[in-house]
Amino acid sequence: LRQAWVAPMPAAEAVRETGAEEDTADEWDDEDTLPDNWFIRLVHGVAWLLTVALSVLSVCFICYQLYALYGPYCKAKLLGDKTYRFPEYFYKVYGNDIADLTSEHWGYLGACAAVSFVSIRFVVPRHPFEARPTAPNDHAKSD
DSSP states (O other), X not given: OHHHHHSOOHHHHHHHHHTOOSOOGGGOOHHHHSOOOHHHHHHHHHHHHHHHHHHHHXXXXXXXXXXXXXXXXXXXXXXXXXXXXXXXXXXXXXOTTOOSOOHHHHHHHHHHHHHHHHIIIIITTSOTTSOOOXXXXXXXXOO
């Protein structure tokens, strides 16, 4: 049983014995060597611009909610202020009986923050407007 855990996979042994390369120039499809057409680049550009706009709106929304709802609520809870009232829009949605922020509210804030972080960290920096290589061998796509 110990040998099964440390032995190389059969496919890896076959590659090593035959000396096969992982990828050769003959295995490339014509689709992989053609540059992206203008329509795909247009769609990519529009999607990227929408992502940037929605990410900025998300961050603005988070800041506003922290300022108007979460910050004052936490301050009132920490100081023991029993007279604290949520903003009026909050009562329109959840009714006059609401007294505390529940896991639903904290979950909304956390989900919005997580999605905004992923968007700003991984999507926004990879903009579609950078120059692309034109030679077939320098094509940006790879499998």
